[in-house]
């Protein structure tokens with residue numbers, strides 16, 4: 239038996255199809271998987287007509303500040319217990335975690351990095367370190383969503399006021415959004431491009447489907463934050479930022495938007511890192527389009543503090559992936575009483 243077979247359990251998120259094939263319902267690809275094969279993500283397997291999915295291990299387990307996700311409007315200054323798995327339903331050439339996300343889809347990656355662990359052990363580690371937020375991150379959470387939910391349910395049963403979240407590419411099916419509804423508090427989603435062709439070329443997925451998914455995530459009431467990684471020559475025009483901003487604004491001008499700087503990685507080792515001045519210019523432009531919370535990331539920028547959108551009072555001051563000043567009163571600006579979007 240190979241690694242995936244020994245680290246799997248039976249999913250609840252599939253329907254049977256003809257000749258022992260199954261249709262996976264986890265992400266918007268809805269792969270039809272014949273017996274003995276796996277879906278596009280390579281980690282969800284059809285074994286004798288049942289869908290077997292990742293279980294009982296992590297590829298990484300760390301205590302990270304929530305600012306590192308980046309998530310700025312959900313219990314700022316808190317530590318999270320963050321775990322990753324293996325595999326992804328996208329194929330981005332600039333992936334910064336490709337050694338875990340593409341390990342089964344890129345034959346050049348030989349080493350499977352993992353540690354056996356139970357869901358009870360993960361929850362105990364959170365408890366022992368007084369951590370209230372558990373996050374599925376590093377690779378795409380959707381491909382191992384059943385395992386994440388087992389951990390999240392146990393955490394919420396055992397730890398008072400425990401919260402849970404996903405750092406995701408957002409390509410979640412309607413069925414999955416129902417499945418996680420009562421168990422996940424925040425979803426941080428990537429909006430990689432607003433051009434259908436370039437989005438498809440990068441991810442091998444459809445932008446239209448992602449947009450539907452982001453709309454549903456917000457409308458179902460998950461706390462939502464969006465990240466756009468700026469890659470030179472790919473998505474670094476003001477026109478594209480404007481289209482993204484108008485889409486986000488059509489949902490709510492309160493949704494935090496993190497515009498972050500890329501660096502050369504994986505199959506895009508020849509790209510330029512955008513200059514700080516260019517990043518500041520793009521962020522300043524994005525802020526002028528009517529969104530209340532636009533931030534910079536992955537470089538030293540002053541666009542990382544939260545100001546009250548009504549009166550400009552400083553609500554949170556941040557350092558690099560850290561919180562320096564916490565100035566909110568419940569969820570209101572202490573100066574003008576305006577509401578600040580988020581969970582505090």
Ligand code: SF4
Nearest residue numbers: 262265268269277279
């Ligand atoms: S998670 Fe997505 S990519 Fe993976 S098998 Fe299911 S539908 Fe396919």
